[in-house]
Amino acid sequence: MxxxxxxxxxxxxxxxxxxxxxxxxxxxxxxxxxxxxxxxxxxxxxxxxxxxxxxxxxxxxxxxxxxxxxxxxxxxxxxxxxxxxxxxxxxxxxxxxxxxxxxxxxxxxxxxxxxxxxxxxxxxxxxxxxxxxxxxxxxxxxxxxxxxxxxxxxxxxxxxxxxxxxxxxxxxxxxxxxxxxxxxxxxxxxxxxxxxxxxxxxxxxxxxxxxGVPPPFLEVGQQASKPSQPGEPRFSKGAYFVGKLMWAKGFTEMLDMLSHHKRSTGEALPVDAFGSGPDADQIRSKADEQELQMTFPGRQDHLDDSIRSYRVLVNPSTSDVVATTSCEALAMGKWIVCAEHPSNQFFKAFQNALIYKDEAEFSQHLAHAMANDPHPMSEEDIGRLSWEQATExxxxxxxxxxxxxxxxxxxxxxxxxxxxxxxxxxxxxxxxxxxxxxxxxxxxxxxxxxxxxxxxxxxxxxxxxxxxxxxxxxx
Structure with missing residues (x-):
């Protein structure tokens, strides 16, 4: 060569x-x-x-x-x-x-x-x-x-x-x-x-x-973008996290943000954290100490039926280069709430990415995501997230x-x-x-x-x- x-x-x-x-x-x-x-x-x-x-x-x-x-x-x-x-x-x-x-x-x-x-x-x-x-x-x-x-x-x-x-x-x-x-x-x-x-x-x-994101995630997102039946919500569950249970994955920021949300609104927002890791016991103990409504169902594939009905992924991590789980959540038609940070630059092109600069904006975005359905997936969104375009x-x-x-x-x-x-x-x-x-x-x-x-x-x-x-x- x-x-x-x-x-x-x-x-x-x-x-x-x-x-x-x-x-x-x-x-x-x-x-x-x-x-x-x-x-x-x-x-x-x-x-x-x-x-x-x-x-x-x-x-x-x-x-x-x-x-x-x-x-x-x-x-x-x-x-x-x-x-x-x-x-x-x-x-x-x-x-x-x-x-x-x-x-x-x-x-x-x-x-x-x-x-x-x-x-x-x-x-x-x-x-x-x-x-x-x-x-x-x-x-x-x-x-x-x-x-x-x-x-x-x-x-x-x-x-x-x-x-x-x-x-x-x-x-x-x-x-x-x-x-x-x-x-x-x-x-x-x-x-x-x-x-x-x-x-x-x-x-x-x-x-x-x-x-990119594999086709099954995009298929879930396309299905979730369809109008729901009268009286049936598009998403029946609230906020979740999926990934390794490590402090380095942003759990310090997660607990701080959720604690601020609790103080500012008077209510602890329930969040289910799927995953396992070396810091799981410490994270669980700290969440209990702060009286946060966090549950830890264990490790699960992001495509599992038990996760599809959640409406918003909460991912405050700033240690990721680009969070794979955030890409997958967007592909599944969900909201994501993430920090203003170079690792999240790619997500700024997506309407369903709610990017916060401080604790107050985190709470605002979270409240908005819990009260409103995500925007339907556009063809441009699907293309940007696909592995075909990623490979090119x-x-x-x-x-x-x-x-x-x-x-x-x-x-x-x-x-x-x-x-x-x-x-x-x-x-x-x-x-x-x-x-x-x-x-x-x-x-x-x-x-x-x-x-x-x-x-x-x-x-x-x-x-x-x-x-x-x-x-x-x-x-």
Whole structure:
């Protein structure tokens, strides 16, 4: 490809999408990355598309996957993933699925590769690499440099890790992660796509929202936009939240806003918070302490019948890059109430997005949403939210023009930085100190049957502590 224009639309390209989470974990990096692969295969008919997913040991699966879903083999999980995708997109997509060995770090709440992830794709297919969360995939990466292994490497930033670390570890830790993210993205990516400007500035960046919403959500929204029968409300329930029950997901802001609403109106607005997470007990206790009418029904798919009848999603989070659940709620024809923030810039084009600047406006928007039906979905709304348009935006954002290729002194500096970083992160004592875990730099012989020794006997995180995992505040 050299310094010429490089586009994913070119005939004969091999596109590999690498991500940090796999279905059935319903998190943004699993859902959006898998759907991206499916739609790339649909739209780029002359390309060969592969998605590379983490394969977890059996005990990690029990920790991460919902509803006690576990798999005995990668083939079994592949069948589950394909079935889930086909139910969501309503078409069969010609893409491959590969797996890499990975471990779940419970104190970090994240999955990390074991060994050199670049080796997951045969050398003859190593053309385009789409790194979903490039910083996450490369913090502990020891092995071949991604831009040496692949001709065209584009990273997609999903998560505001700097904000997460700031909340858990303070300003010094967040500044360290800010610098680290810039270094690893500069070393490993030819181009970086930010979903919004809620995240830090990164080298060779472009800001574009390249995610969409699967057809079933849009179908629910189109149905909800139809006039209801006389005497029957379009929505029979009020306010809800769906997502991880973590303070970093905006629950501090949620409780503060709901407390202000209670003080200003004299009534506590009922809110049902669907989800699970490490801070669930603390959040529930704090809500009870403030005498808020919040219930916690547990983890549930956003498309579940039990959620469809709610009229307004309350999402005060400012830690998301762009909230997937807010997109889904808009697609389902609901109101969303969210904060004035770069992460919500995309939503300003939608009539049903009620964006507040302060506590008083939050209460006003919430009262309006509870008293009025959302606006019917327009064709423009449906198009903006669709994965077809999102994929077209991605293809434009991911191309590299001749002027955008890194070169000169900057490229030389990146190479020096890479050699230093790779040498350091290869030291076992350093890997343990920064939370990578013991022996995670070693390449497993095979993904099939991958499960670290002793994993099955310890379910409470003791094994991970012995492996050297540290809590986020130590990062």
């Amino acid at each position: 050299g310094r010429d224009l490089s586009s994913l639309r070119e005939s004969g390209r091999h596109i590999a999408v690498f991500t940090t989470a796999s279905l059935p974990w319903l998190t943004g990096t699993s859902v959006n990355a898998t759907l991206r692969a499916a739609y790339l295969a649909k739209i780029c008919k002359e390309a060969k598309v592969t998605i590379v997913l983490p394969w977890l040991g059996h005990s990690d699966q029990k920790e991460v996957y919902p509803h006690d879903i576990t798999f005995q083999s990668p083939d079994e999980q592949e069948a589950w993933v394909r079935n889930w995708v086909e139910e969501r997109v309503h078409f069969k997509s010609d893409y491959k699925i590969r797996f890499y060995a990975a471990r779940f770090a419970p104190f970090l709440g994240s999955v990390f590769p074991v060994g050199d992830l670049t080796k997951s794709i045969p050398a003859e297919e190593a053309d385009v690499a789409v790194l979903e969360e490039p910083e996450h995939l490369t913090w502990f990466h020891h092995g071949q440099r991604w831009t040496d292994a692949f001709r065209h490497v584009v990273g997609v930033i999903h998560t505001n890790y700097v904000d997460y670390i700031r909340r858990g570890g303070g300003r010094a830790a967040s500044l360290s992660v800010t610098y680290l993210n810039r270094r690893v993205c500069c070393i490993h990516c030819h181009k970086v796509i930010k979903l919004s400007d809620a995240v830090q500035s990164l080298p060779r960046q472009v800001t574009c929202f390249v995610h 935006r991605f293809l434009v954002a991911a191309q590299i023009t001749p002027k955008e290729w890194p070169g000169g002194l900057g490229a030389f500096n990146d190479t020096i930085q890479w050699h230093l970083y790779n040498a350091g992160i290869g030291l076992e004592v350093l890997r343990k100190a920064v939370g990578a875990g013991q022996n995670t730099g070693q390449q497993p012989e095979s993904v099939k049957g991958w499960d670290p020794e002793g994993y099955e006997r310890l379910k409470n995180g003791e094994y991970h502590q012995r492996l050297g995992y540290v809590e986020p505040r130590l990062l």
